[in-house]
Structures are given as structure tokens and as C-alpha cells.
Amino acid sequence: MKAETIKKLCCPFDKAELSLTVITTDLNGSILEGFLVCQECKRIYPIIKGVPIMNPDEYREFELEKPILDQWNKYLENKTIENFKLRELNS
Amino acid sequence: MAVVVPYKDQQEGKKKQISQMFNSISGKYDLLNRVLSLGIDKSWRRAAIREVSKEKPQLILDVATGTADLAIAAMKATPKKVIGVDISDQMLEIGRKKITKLGLDEKIELLSGDSEQLQFPDNNFDAVIVSFGVRNFENLEKGLSEINRVLKPGGKLVVLEFSKPEKFPFKQIYQFYFRFILPIVGRLVSKDGAAYTYLPESVNSFPYGKAFTDIMVKLGYQRVQCNELTFGVSSLYVGYK
Numbered sequence: 092m093k094a095e096t097i098k099k100l101c102c103p104f105d106k107a108e109l110s111l112t113v114i115t116t117d118l119n120g121s122i123l124e125g126f127l128v129c130q131e132c133k134r135i136y137p138i139i140k141g142v143p144i145m146n147p148d149e150y151r152e153f154e155l156e157k158p159i160l161d162q163w164n165k166y167l168e169n170k171t172i173e174n175f176k177l178r179e180l181n182s
Numbered sequence: 183m184a185v186v187v188p189y190k191d192q193q194e195g196k197k198k199q200i201s202q203m204f205n206s207i208s209g210k211y212d213l214l215n216r217v218l219s220l221g222i223d224k225s226w227r228r229a230a231i232r233e234v235s236k237e238k239p240q241l242i243l244d245v246a247t248g249t250a251d252l253a254i255a256a257m258k259a260t261p262k263k264v265i266g267v268d269i270s271d272q273m274l275e276i277g278r279k280k281i282t283k284l285g286l287d288e289k290i291e292l293l294s295g296d297s298e299q300l301q302f303p304d305n306n307f308d309a310v311i312v313s314f315g316v317r318n319f320e321n322l323e324k325g326l327s328e329i330n331r332v333l334k335p336g337g338k339l340v341v342l343e344f345s346k347p348e349k350f351p352f353k354q355i356y357q358f359y360f361r362f363i364l365p366i367v368g369r370l371v372s373k374d375g376a377a378y379t380y381l382p383e384s385v386n387s388f389p390y391g392k393a394f395t396d397i398m399v400k401l402g403y404q405r406v407q408c409n410e411l412t413f414g415v416s417s418l419y420v421g422y423k
Contacts, residue, residue, distance in 0.1 A: 100301045
């Protein structure tokens with residue numbers, strides 16, 4: 092999906108701004124992989140095959156998303172995911 | 183009024199059932215639309231797009247886009263971009279294939295999401311279109327309010343939805359077709375009997391004509407209009423933010 096479209100999105104729950112982390116793009120600069128994180132509720136929305144997964148929680152299947160998020164671990168900066176939300180790891 | 187759902191023996195809410203239903207029938211959905219509407223659905227979509235085109239919108243949102251038929255038809259309005267949203271990933275997958283085949287990847291982008299909780303900021307779109315989607319909203323007023331939020335001030339909402347013919351003999355012909363023929367053909371082709379029994383039941387219980395425009399007015403839409411299509415089998419509702 093085009094970066095300009097993704098940058099316009101907000102969190103469907105609280106309409107807060109999202110921060111975008113880009114992992115891979117295609118030759119035209121469209122985002123293929125990455126994730127969006129809500130500044131308010133800390134929900135994480137992965138972008139898989141160019142498509143941001145922004146369904147309500149009850150429609151998301153964590154088991155399907157987990158292997159992909161595990162691969163992106165280094166981008167998550169020592170945070171874990173619980174109920175689709177990013178959490179700081181207790182040190 | 184009781185909520186009409188496709189799978190009456192299940193406990194899940196309407197939204198979840200609708201998502202499940204469309205995931206189940208997605209493969210046959212386009213074919214069944216053509217057959218069951220006797221091909222008239224294309225002319226209804228054209229009428230909706232003619233209405234949208236009047237405003238020369240640059241950015242259009244197609245809510246409950248499904249397999250993206252209306253988003254593709256909206257290219258006639260020559261917008262810069264159409265964004266489609268739907269809760270059924272499998273319908274979107276078919277939509278994406280159609281868009282790629284038509285070479286429209288640059289123009290149309292499809293996102294998974296909930297019509298009642300849109301992931302777009304306020305005042306974002308010049309026009310919003312919904313064809314045969316509002317009937318499936320779990321909460322109609324919440325969905326229409328959310329659309330109002332993402333419309334720019336002065337932006338236009340165009341809703342295409344089934345209604346019911348009221349004049350003789352269209353009313354009688356329509357009722358016979360809708361009650362007896364459509365569920366049988368739908369079941370045979372899609373193998374999902376519940377989905378095509380849900381269709382006439384949900385149309386029967388859904389507000390149409392003045393009842394629908396009253397809701398739009400209540401939610402703050404202005405210059406609200408209703409135009410009947412094909413003797414009232416469908417209606418086109420228009421309003422502005």
C-alpha cells in the first residue's frame with residue numbers, strides 16, 4: 092500500500108495518531124511490511140503483504156499474526172504484545 | 183425490533199456473523215449478484231456513481247466495499263483515489279485481484295476495517311459511497327455517524343440499498359421472487375442456505391424510503407433525498423455533511 096495512504100490513517104478505536112515503522116517497500120516505494128502503533132492505546136497494526144490489519148480485536152487472530160511479529164522482534168525495541176497492544180518489558 | 187442475523191442458531195453478534203457469511207459466500211458473490219438481480223445491479227451502481235460524479239470528488243471512500251464493484255465503477259467519476267473498507271478479508275482478496283487485473287492498483291486501495299469504527303481522521307473524504315452495505319451494519323446510526331465524521335464539510339454521502347416496491351403488480355412479483363426464487367437459487371449456487379434466507383429477511387426489517395431519510399436527517403445530514411430505482415426494488419439515498 093502507498094505510504095501516503097498509510098500515513099493518513101488513524102486508530103479506529105480512539106482516532107489518535109499512529110506511528111509508522113517501515114520494514115520493507117517495493118521498487119515504487121509502496122509499503123509491503125511494517126507496522127502502525129497507536130500513540131494512545133498502544134495497539135499495534137501489522138502491515139502484511141502491503142495491507143494494514145485494522146479489524147476490531149475480536150476479528151484478529153493473534154496466532155496468525157504472531158509468527159510475523161516474532162520476525163520483526165528487533166523493530167519492537169524490547170516490547171511485548173498483549174491483546175494486540177504493545178507493552179514495555181519489565182526489567 | 184429483533185436483530186436479523188444470518189445464522190440464527192449461533193451466539194455471535196451480527197457483525198461477526200456478517201463477516202463469517204461474506205467469507206463463506208465470497209467465491210460466488212459476484213456471480214450471484216449478476217444472476218439474482220437479473221443484471222440490474224450494474225445499472226443501479228451506475229446511477230449511484232452518476233450521483234457521486236456531480237460533485238467531482240477527488241478522494242472517495244467506499245464503505246463495505248466487498249469485492250470492490252462500486253469502487254471500480256467509481257473510476258467513472260475520475261477521482262484521484264478511491265479507498266475501500268470491508269470487514270471480510272476474503273471479499274477484499276477477490277476485490278484486490280479484480281483491481282490488479284484492471285491495472286487500477288494506483289487508483290484503488292482496499293483496507294480491512296469496521297464501518298462503524300473507521301480508521302480515518304475527521305473531515306477526510308470528498309464523498310462516501312455505500313452499496314448494499316448499510317443493511318448489514320450492526321448499528322446503523324453509529325455507522326452513518328462515523329461516515330459523517332470522515333466526510334469533509336459539504337462532502338456527499340450516496341447510499342444504494344434494497345427497498346420494497348409498494349405498487350401493484352411490482353410488489354406482488356417482487357415478493358414472490360424475493361421469498362421463493364432467490365433463496366433457492368442462492369442456496370444452490372453458494373451452498374450457504376442461511377445467507378440467501380438472510381437477504382430477504384434483512385431487507386424486510388430494514389428502514390427504507392422516508393424512514394431511512396429521517397435517520398439521515400436526525401444524524402445531521404443536509405439536503406437529504408431518496409430516489410427509487412426499478413419501481414422501488416432499490417433506493418438511492420443522498421445527503422451532505
